[in-house]
Amino acid sequence: MRKSDGYYAQAQVAVGKLDLMASWGITRIFLTNYDNTKIVSSLDPTVSYYQFSIIKHQEGISCGGVYHVKPCFTSTWTYSGQILPGFLAKSRFST
Numbered sequence: 001m002r003k004s005d006g007y008y009a010q011a012q013v014a015v016g017k018l019d020l021m022a023s024w025g026i027t028r029i030f031l032t033n034y035d036n037t038k039i040v041s042s043l044d045p046t047v048s049y050y051q052f053s054i055i056k057h058q059e060g061i062s063c064g065g066v067y068h069v070k071p072c073f074t075s076t077w078t079y080s081g082q083i084l085p086g087f088l089a090k091s092r093f094s095t
Contacts, residue, residue, distance in 0.1 A: 064079065
């Protein structure tokens with residue numbers, strides 16, 4: 001079984017009728033011995049490659065705000081996105 005972990009941090013501040021929020025998070029994947037196993041090409045025995053291409057980590061952010069129009073009515077906006085697409089822990093093809 002492949003090990004993984006993840007972390008996140010979030011913060012919020014209230015300024016009058018406006019609440020501002022922001023967060024950041026990361027998930028990581030740890031390779032197993034099986035992930036590091038190379039396969040020899042049946043077409044060219046001098047070429048070997050990794051069976052899997054695994055994304056090692058991904059990071060994301062989110063931010064937003066809440067405006068309190070009335071005590072029982074709010075207007076909210078949010079944004080979330082991936083700031084780093086991660087990278088492959090091992091290139092699938094190698095010689």
